[in-house]
Amino acid sequence: MSNEPIRITRGQGGEVDVEGPVDGFAASVLKRAGFDTYPTLHGVWIRLPFDLGRTWENEHATWAAEMLAAARYSVDLDPDLRAVPPAASASAPRRTKTAMTTQSAPAGTPRRQRR
Numbered sequence: 001m002s003n004e005p006i007r008i009t010r011g012q013g014g015e016v017d018v019e020g021p022v023d024g025f026a027a028s029v030l031k032r033a034g035f036d037t038y039p040t041l042h043g044v045w046i047r048l049p050f051d052l053g054r055t056w057e058n059e060h061a062t063w064a065a066e067m068l069a070a071a072r073y074s075v076d077l078d079p080d081l082r083a084v085p086p087a088a089s090a091s092a093p094r095r096t097k098t099a100m101t102t103q104s105a106p107a108g109t110p111r112r113q114r115r
Contacts, residue, residue, distance in 0.1 A: 005074035008061050010081055016057050018046040018064075026073055033064035058083045 006020040018030060022044075027037060030046055038045045048057050062083040068075045 003074065005076045006068060007076045007078075008065055008081060009076075009078040010057075015050060016048040016061050016081065022046060025071065026068060029067045029071060030064055033067060034060040035064065055083075057081070 004021050006018060006022060006026060008016065008018050011017050018035060022030065027044075027046070031037065035046050035048055038047075048060055058081050061077060061081040065075045065077040065081075
């Protein structure tokens, strides 16, 4: 692995590109995250598909960066591409009361006392 980071950035045209030392394993991780690879005269061009929305692009770019970092690659993710986590709530979601949860339990048969 190289000391140079793999950079995931949003270009001037809005496309999400990958630059840097991408080996075969890193390319397979990027493919799993939704990136496409296109051959060029100077190597390959790795990018996300166009026009799928900024939220989708941000989620997949963040996912790719997390997977590459987990595989111990040095990754630079453009701050504009960070997926915004859902509204953080410290507690678990609360269940709402329904007709089933508000009903009282049916009266059972009384127990006989022992003598």
